Amino acid sequence: MVSTNSLDQHQTSTGARVWRLPVEAFPNFWAYAYLVQVEDWVVLIDTGSGSEGSNAGLEAGLAAEGVRLADLTHILLTHGHIDHYGGLAYLRERTKAAIGVHELDLGTITTHEARLAILSRKLEAFLAQAGIPAERRAELLGMYRFTKALYHSVPVDFTYEARDMRIGPFELLHVPGHCPGHVALKLDDIVFCGDLVLKHVTPHQSPEELTPFMGVRHYLDSLSLFGRWADGASLIFNGHDDPITDLPARIATVAANLSRRITQALDALSEPRTLVQVTEQVYGPMNGYNALLVIEKIGAYVEFLVQRGLVEIVNTKELEDDPGAAIKYCRAELAPSRSTSRAQRQTGAYPGVSSGQRTDGSANVVKS
Ligand SMILES: [Zn+2]
Numbered sequence: 001m002v003s004t005n006s007l008d009q010h011q012t013s014t015g016a017r018v019w020r021l022p023v024e025a026f027p028n029f030w031a032y033a034y035l036v037q038v039e040d041w042v043v044l045i046d047t048g049s050g051s052e053g054s055n056a057g058l059e060a061g062l063a064a065e066g067v068r069l070a071d072l073t074h075i076l077l078t079h080g081h082i083d084h085y086g087g088l089a090y091l092r093e094r095t096k097a098a099i100g101v102h103e104l105d106l107g108t109i110t111t112h113e114a115r116l117a118i119l120s121r122k123l124e125a126f127l128a129q130a131g132i133p134a135e136r137r138a139e140l141l142g143m144y145r146f147t148k149a150l151y152h153s154v155p156v157d158f159t160y161e162a163r164d165m166r167i168g169p170f171e172l173l174h175v176p177g178h179c180p181g182h183v184a185l186k187l188d189d190i191v192f193c194g195d196l197v198l199k200h201v202t203p204h205q206s207p208e209e210l211t212p213f214m215g216v217r218h219y220l221d222s223l224s225l226f227g228r229w230a231d232g233a234s235l236i237f238n239g240h241d242d243p244i245t246d247l248p249a250r251i252a253t254v255a256a257n258l259s260r261r262i263t264q265a266l267d268a269l270s271e272p273r274t275l276v277q278v279t280e281q282v283y284g285p286m287n288g289y290n291a292l293l294v295i296e297k298i299g300a301y302v303e304f305l306v307q308r309g310l311v312e313i314v315n316t317k318e319l320e321d322d323p324g325a326a327i328k329y330c331r332a333e334l335a336p337s338r339s340t341s342r343a344q345r346q347t348g349a350y351p352g353v354s355s356g357q358r359t360d361g362s363a364n365v366v367k368s
């Protein structure tokens with residue numbers, strides 16, 4: 001995936017130059033930042049995580065092209081995830097470059113500590129509802145906070161919507177879902193898409209119950225919007241692996257992977273289960289940070305199924321009586337106390353989603 005010893009250089013159709021800079025965001029977890037030189041703009045797209053190794057990698061990558069941090073004119077963030085904005089705290093002290101971010105990720109960058117405190121509370125409530133015991137919750141929250149502790153709030157210079165999604169030579173598109181303020185940037189025939197579409201992995205999903213403008217519903221909308229917007233681009237650069245050259249095929253694969261996982265979650269709900277139980281069914285046992293990531297994914301999938309009317313909460317009485325009880329879900333047509341008819345439930349379905357039964361008893365939940 002990531003090659004550490006060569007910086008590949010590319011040119012857009014009008015001759016703007018683009019370099020891909022690999023940074024080791026966390027041990028054995030690589031990300032890409034991009035250096036773009038176009039007319040008198042010297043732009044860094046994304047910044048790595050802010051870890052010592054990540055900052056060193058970034059500086060070394062720029063130095064290899066004869067660029068000092070002080071030469072940067074702009075830093076444009078694709079989205080508010082730590083492996084993309086974390087380097088800002090280091091960079092802010094070393095460059096006067098104007099920093100830009102989308103409005104919906106502004107708080108992550110500029111009021112980081114307050115946002116982390118609030119999000120930790122919401123995450124704790126989510127994990128409790130999912131059925132994770134208190135001790136394990138504390139462990140997972142500790143890991144969550146640890147990854148964000150490298151960073152401290154940094155002021156930004158402008159936001160994207162306020163500039164009509166046009167920043168100098170770049171055209172921007174808002175693509176929420178993987179992150180609320182996620183954007184893609186287009187320069188001539190080259191597109192930078194952050195983590196919206198990756199070449200080898202399906203981007204992480206987290207429920208919009210935790211953070212508005214995340215969740216599968218927003219993500220699928222963004223995928224199809226992005227597919228149309230980026231049509232004709234020769235290269236799609238992303239945050240973690242090789243450039244994508246066949247975007248329609250990659251989008252279809254990502255949607256199919258997501259559909260498969262969501263269908264597995266639905267199948268696991270043939271009997272009443274908590275999110276923890278669904279996660280065990282779909283992913284098996286998980287340790288460390290992965291345990292947090294998979295419960296967020298399953299949370300997003302089940303939220304999507306509830307939104308589509310395919311899954312219901314079945315322990316309402318218990319939830320009323322015991323504020324600490326975990327939520328139990330079940331496939332709607334198998335739920336013990338259904339009140340609406342199935343025919344009713346299947347009308348008004350979300351575009352791109354079919355709730356049709358397959359012969360094996362599972363359902364095709366996402367059309368790619
Ligand atoms: Zn991300």
Ligand SMILES: [Zn+2]
Binds near residue numbers: 083195
């Ligand atoms: Zn990322």
